[in-house]
Amino acid sequence: DNLGNLYFNLDFTPDKSFEKNKEKNILLEKKNNLYSEIFLFIFYKSLKNFQNHRNILICGGLQHGKSLFISSLIYEIRISLNSKNFFFIGSRRDEKIMQTTLKMNPISFFYFESNNTTCLFNLLDTPGHSNLSSEIESGFRISDGIVLLIDCIEGVNILTKKLLNKIIFFKKICFIIYSKLDKVIFELKIPPEETMKKLNYITSKINQINLFLGYDMLLHYNPTKNNIGFLSSKYHTFFTIKSFISLYSVKNIDNYNNKKLYSFFWNKSYFIPGERLILSNNNDNNNSGIYSSVVFILSPFYKIINFCLTEHPKQIYKFLKYKNLLSKFIFID
Template identity: 25%
Template sequence: MVNFTIDEIRTLMDKPTNVRNMSVIAHVDHGKSTLTDSLLAKAGIISTAKAGDARATDTRADEQERGITIKSTAISLYGTLPSEDDLKDIVGQKSDGTDFLINLIDSPGHVDFSSEVTAALRVTDGALVVVDTIEGVCVQTETVLRQALTERIKPVVVINKVDRALLELQVSKEDLYQTFLRTIESVNVVISTYLDKALGDLQVYPEKGTVAFGSGLHGWAFTIRQFAIRYAKKFGVDRNKMMERLWGDNYFNAATKKWTNKGTHEGKQLERAFNQFILDPIFKIFSAVMNFKKDEVATLLTKLELKLPADEKEKEGKQLLKAVMRTFLPAADSLLEMMILHLPSPVTAQKYRVETLYEGPPDDEAAIGIRDCDPKGPLMLYVSKMVPTSDKGRFYAFGRVFSGTVKSGIKVRIQGPNYTPGKKEDLFVKAIQRTVLMMGGKVEPIDDMPAGNIVGLVGIDQFLLKSGTLTTLETAHNLKVMKFSVSPVVTRSVQVKNAQDLPKLVEGLKRLSKSDPCVLTSTNDSGEHVVAGAGELHLEICLKDLEEDHAGVPLIFSDPVVQYRETVGGKSSITALSKSPNKHNRLYMVAEPMEEELAKVIEDGKVSPRDDFKARARVLADDFGWDVTDARKIWCFGPDGNGANLLVDQSRRRRAHAWCPLEHPRCYPTRRCHPSWWWSNYPYR
């Protein structure tokens, strides 16, 4: 039974210092969803017996069938710290009481669904990075961690599947410690590589409580802080000193009753403190249970002051092991404690995130409202994705309130990605019909939502394609567009089996495009409808959704085709020449790579085709050493009119057609270059 009410959650929303918005991110199959089950069981959303097997945040049927997360799923939880003394360990930020609101988003791990991770990270401030004990840091672990750091998201780490190391590999305590050490070092290498200096030190340290170890499948986990509290109470020592001693090269010499950082004493090997005080009781439980030593299990339960229900004591093997470890080290307690103590509140996070979130000046009313997480400021809300509703063809706009308060019936400015302040392009002014709280596969109605919280909106889906900014301030700029780490490069054409179903296909393609942040739909020159995805699995899922849900008609799909593009590695060694059919005009062209700094500025939107051409030319001349005349004669940005490729006219004659470079596959690069064209002195005809 759920042990909190929506009213209690709404009350906590008014305490932004007690809110934690966080994503669960990892490589595929590292155990995000099973670990999340423990938190849901703690909140009473699922039964404890089902935790680890239910994968409750995998709400789609195909997610359960395939055993992978496809869509990111948000759910709000009510968490409580055991005592007010624990609040002292929250470093660098304030809190109001021991009750906390955890807005959790379980995200996919497969590389094809990276766009879902990006959408989740935009609306959160912290990340729970899950790493498999056996596999360690993998490619996608690094990718999602890099995405998080780019968005200025603070990470904490869970080393998952520790049970596999003990049961399958049967490693020694020292080997397991060394495995943990290597994994943490690998995570910290990634963090230090992509770290934003404005955030300070974001590396994770077990002795500071920012790393947890456990098993999501079996429902247990621990941090060094938890054991330090136990031993500090038992031995009457300071728990912070105990935390430092329980990791690294620290040893307790039983003969001298003193701590030392030397591994030997009088020629005898000392046992590492982490192995002796933390791993030893865990190893003893595993050994006693898996070797069916009932008496030894009973003795351990007495020593550890654990009480098991009579029916659970009768279990054997892994089932008994799961019951004992869940009672000894409940995963939810460790994870909640780590998230509350070490992840930032919206009040803290928005102070340093505002400059990477907001396109406008840092001192305008909107920026100040975001920086202060002000519920009374102008509304600034970012919609990061669309979530299909049970009403076919309609969507919830899923996003985060950064400033102000959003409520049912409020009239807002809906600013799409192409909106320019002072203009009416990509702008709608409409009322929000309803605000809802996203609870996994369900939604709960809620009257309003103040700054710092995650929200679902009803009634604006027809005015936004995928993402955008909602505001009540006429002078507000957009919140920055998300950057995806993958591109839709795999395409398949789609056609209907029955010609009369074509209108349904067209409508279905529109819905599909809205439902997925990364998918692209288009019509090619031959009139075929084309769907592009990040990979074959992504495309397969999208086409299944298109046929079964969005269009609802039988469809025929072509084989997948991967789009290849050429790029420019260096300046052309020759000048290419092309003549017009009447031989009266000659076209000369060279291509050369663009400076990396300029490409980044263009991708960040600081230089764009919408800028005044004189102002843009001055920036290119002053900052990048361009010739002013050339900078004024940029014909177009590509691809799609806004990418980091430039077509520059260096002739002193008449203009040509800006669409030419987009018509030939060699001249449609996704890499960065700027071809330059010259006209000959022949008359233009």
């Protein structure tokens, strides 16, 4: 009433809508329980099939973004969406306080193929401190493949050289990821031309280490060979040369050979905007040629990142709707 007293009706009879909502909640609980039982059944069944198990070691230098990379994978696969600022660090209390990995932390992912087969991927997050190299050593022995993360700003350090030596010693398949690409754009504010030169310098330094060890023919890293990727875990973005070529090949004419685009997009080839030409060597000093990798890969990436972070979400939504791209995106509140 007006005095603030509360009165309850003891003869309360629930409406039909209340009963319907109650039935829906019961059905949802049964549905979730059924899904969990099916998942556990597939999980225990896949554990018996060792041929579909793969152990992947995530290694790199100190603070090169290994745990943040795994946390972004967890976020994208919707394993944990309770907190938007979710960050994967082991259950140890000292790891949470220090915000760094001290022990090797495994985490499993399921991959369902079209032929009703399941693959179990065990990602092994390893510490990046040189005093904890025993954890990395044990991870090398049980892993099937290596993912090596290298900071774009710091580049190749002493621990990275040791890891490259171990990759060659254990004869493991390695995929290199250049992490923290967002810091190059927003903190250092390096233009795309300088970023491309910096990434090429890191790649050449890695190949020089392999050449010094005498394994240059076995392990030659180049973005055109799809053994190098580019990552920004903070903004959940990852791309390779192959991903950009697949986008450009959609508007391709007469089924142009995509293998030629690999050499044009990252090797020493120049794009002349006025004449729309791609030259392998820009010997003519009068031509103001730009690296083709800058024009077709890094510049679009810079524009997309700046557009998504500076524009209002409504403007981004209108742009995606205008380009008929809404079906390819997932919107999260």
